[in-house]
Amino acid sequence: MNKRFAFAVLVIVALIAMALPISAQGDVVELHITWYDDGTEGAVLRDLLDRFEAEHPNIKVVIDTVAYADLHTLLQAQVETGEAPDMARITFPARFLGNYLDLTPYVADPQYWLDNIPEAVLGSMQADAEDTGIYGYPTQFTVTGPFINVTLFEQAGVEIPADDATWEEWVAAATAVSEALSDSETTIYPVAIDRTGHRFWGPSLSRCATYINEDGTFTVDTPGFRSTAEMIIGWHNDGLMPADVWGGSAGNYVPAAPYFIGGQLVLYMSGSWQVGNFATNIGDLFDWKVIPNPSGDCGATGVPGGALTVAFADTEHPEEVGMVMDYLFSEDVIAEFYARTLFLPGHLGLIEKGVAYESNAEALNAFASMIPNLMPEAYALQYHPKGPDLNTAIRDRLxxxxxxxxxLDEAIERIQADMDALFAAASS
Amino acid sequence: MTMRRAEPRRKKRRMNELLERALFRPYAALMTLVEVVIDPIQRLIGQRRMGYFFVLPNLLVFGIFILFPMLLNFYYGFTAGNSILPQNREFVGTANLEALFNCTDFANPNTCQHDRFWRAVGNTSGFVVFQVGIMVIFALITALALNRDIRARGFFRGVFFYPVLLSPVVVALIWKWMLQPEGIFNGVLVSTGLERMDFLTDPTQARLWVIIVSVWAQMGFHTLILLAGLQSIPKELYEAAWMDGAGAWRSFRSVTLPLLMPTMVVVLVLSLIRAVQVFDQVYVLTTGGPGTATLYMVQYIFQTAFDRRDFGVAAAASLVLAVVLLFLTLFQLRLGRTSEIA
Structure with a gap:
């Protein structure tokens, strides 16, 4: 009897102990943010959120990290089933238009948000021209632009071209470096551009390509598009570019960064997000620097890009989401985030003031200085709902x-047909 | 003395009791519990139908994870739009299939509305013919060699079978590392004064290396099946052939090949089905490039669905692939029956 009584007491105590944490957690709101990591930003975000949670013990933010390749497909399934996360870091805002949470009533000072988010970025999250909602903030801003291996120029004794040099002048100088330093065992490639249409846009816009018609559809076949396509195809035909970047793949983004990091590339067309990568993987092995985008007949532009952190309307805790977003976009916190992650600021106040980067400030500020010179069409392309499709079509057809x-004629015809079919499907 | 003899017997009895308590009683309790559940069900549906009850869990798993997605895919093949949810998709009838087959000249994919589909069809057909052909021939030669009484036979059997144990992704990464422009193969070429080769960036070479890598990776499995087939052939038949004056080639042609044919058919059909489904290894090795030189059907379906978000066309293409696989499976069943009768 005594044993049975002891057993019964034990069972009751165990049940109460199991129930305690549940009742203790009853007042805590758990929010989820879907995230992807390119580098250290997830760890930095966790650190910042830990501080927020210390100040707000009733809010717990869980970071659900997923692979970037699966991010948008996963979110689409969640959004369509009404199971979207409270917040997410995304790169294609057009994909979820109409599903974001308007933060205007939930943030302390909406005007601060409106004053500090670039207009094009704000507009990319709004469903139409009449939409004035605030749906998220730029987690990072990126700009496409080239890097050069300064040490190779010095070793070859070739003068670095002037800042306003054209693509032809840069490639001629890089080819001279390559010819001076390559031998039977080591190949130094003069030039490479990442395998993506996004990287193609900047040079083509500089060379007077225009893509977007008045009705929002695309026209691909312009002299600027052709001359840029011919230039890149020519790099391959002449062996100036590593063949496996554009030639060795059939459906993926391929960066040429390994060639640049390996000291085998003179001029590399990529973007600001590579700075952290180069700082870590090149270190003191050789000197490199960011150069202005090469000039064309219509100017010299890179293309903006980057990621946004958005809130979804499915959330059951809009007020708490507003508090978290307000904290993450507050000037001090976002400045620390940019400084520690080596991201370009997407916050207008910080673009003006500058960010105190922990390292590589020169390279990052060189990219930041390109932002005011970006062409309006570069923004329009980046935030066009069909921009990612044009990007893919250019990449695969070229x-x-x-x-x-x-x-090239057939490729241009194909890209145009692919885009026309997309617009036709969208309008039907 | 009597006390000493009785002690081990007592210990043994105690051990048996302990064993009974530890094993048999829980087992008996479990069985009683099973009976409590099964008995009413058996009374309800009858003993003859109890088989269905036992296969039900497996049927549920099959239904949820295979049959339902298959039916869903069938429906998606007749719908359009970017939505993932079936209820949000527009029914378009056979429009996706018509678009896939909309070609002016089937020999020239550039004249097709979905040119990448026809490139994938052409590439897959070429891959199936060459990969399966080469692999079956090499697997047969290897099995014949390993069936002989050679030195270190066990070691060589292990060497040929080893790649089968590796993950296709690992296989592809190893070969990619060797074949890349700065890889070990080009390193050897350059160190011997030869020029670098574009193993994976030249379309013809990329197609060739994809076949070589997959033959290397899969041959061991088929060799093993053929080896088992060879070892089941009675030695007396060879002795009889030898006594009748047959040479090695004649013995192979008149004894080995006919008796190995049922096994050969199995190997052929299994490798055909696997070749049509080729994806993971090639995706890691070349991602389908250069251009679309090594773009095969499954990768086309995957990219059309998840990169281009054209789920309707991807589902329609997978229906076409399903028809091909169904044909191959029926072919296998028919050949299997024919060889059984023979």
Missing amino acids: SQVIAGEMT
């Missing part, structure tokens, strides 16, 4: 030209 599967 790769087919490089592989000898079609002519």
Whole structure:
């Protein structure tokens, strides 16, 4: 009897002990943020959120990290089933238009948000021209632009071209460096551009390509597009560019960064997000620097990009979401985030003031200085709902030209047909 | 003395009792519990139908994870739009299939509305013919060699089978490392004064290396099946053939090949089905490039669905692939029956 009584007491105590944490957690609101990591930003975010949670013990923010490749597909499934996370870091805001939470009533000072988010970025999250909502903030801003290996120029005794040099002048100088330093065992490639249409846009806009028609549809076949495509195809035909970047793939983004990090590339067209990568992986092995985007007949522009942190309307805790977003976009916190992650600021106040980067300030500020000179069409392309599709089509069709599967004329015809079909499907 | 003899017997009895308590009683309790559940069900549906009850869990798993997605895919093949949810998709009838087959000249993919689909079809057909052909021939030669009484036979069997144990992704990464422009193969070429080769960036070479890598990775499995087939052939038949004056080639042609044919058919059909489904290894090795030189059907379906978000066309293409696989499976069943009769 005594044993049975002791057992019963034990069971009751265990049940109460199990129930305690549940009742203790009853007042805590748990929010989820879907995130992807390129580098250390997830760890920095966790650190910042830990501080927020210390000040707000009733709010707990869980970071659900997913692979970037799956991010948008996963979110689409969640959004369509009404199970979207409270917040997420995304790169294609057009994909979820109409599903974001308007933060205007939930943030302390909406005007601060409106004053500090670039207009094009704010507009990219708004469903239409009449929408005035605030749905998120730029987690990072990126700009496409080139890097050069300064040490290779010095070793070859070739003068670095002036800041306003054209693509032809830069490639000629880089080719001279390559010819001076390459031998039978080591190949130094003069130039490389990442395998993506996004990287193609900047040079083509500088060379007078225009893409967006008045009705929002695309026209691909312009002299600027052709001359840029011919230039990149020519780099492959002449062996100036590593063949496996554009030629060795059939559906993926491929960066040429490994060649630059390996000291085998003179001029590398990529973007500001590589600064942290180079700082870590190149270190003191050689000197490199950011150069202005090469000039064309219509100017010299990179293309903006980056990621946004948005809130979703499915959340059951809009007030708490507003508090978290307000904290993360507060000037001090976002400045620390940019400084520690080596991201370009997407906060207008900080673009003006500058960010006290922990390292590589020169390279990052060189990219930041390009922001005021970005062409309006570069913003328009980046935030166009069909921009990602144009990006993919350019990448894949030009790769087919490089592989000898079609002519440039056929590729341009295909890209135009692919885009026309998309617009037709969207309008129907 | 009597006390000493009785002690081990007592210990043994105690051990048996302990064993009974530890094993048999819980087992008996479990069985009683099972009976409590099963008995009413058996009374309800009858003993003859109890088989269905036992396969029900497996059927549920099959239904949820295979049959339902298959039916959903069938429906998606007749819908359009970017939405993932079926209820949000527009029914378009056979429009996706018509678009896939909308070609002016089937021999020239550039004249097709979905040119990448036809490139994938062409590439997959080429891959199936060459990869399966080469692999079956090499697997047969290897099995014949390993069936002989050679030195270190066990070691060589292990060497040929080892790649089968590796993950396809690992296999692809190893070969990619060797074949890349700065890889070990080009390193050897350059160190011997030869020029670098574009193993994975030249379309013809990329196609060739994809076949070589997959033959290397899969041959061991098929060799093992053929080896088992060879070892089941009675030695007396070879002795009889030898006594009748047959040479090695004649013995192979008249004894080995006919008796190995049922096994060969299995190997052929299994490798055909696997070749049609080729994806992971090639995706890691070349991602389908250069251009679309090594873009095969499954990768086309995957990219159309998840990169381009054209779920309708991707589902329609997978229906086409399903028809091909169904045909191959029926072919296997028919050949299996024919060889059984023979």
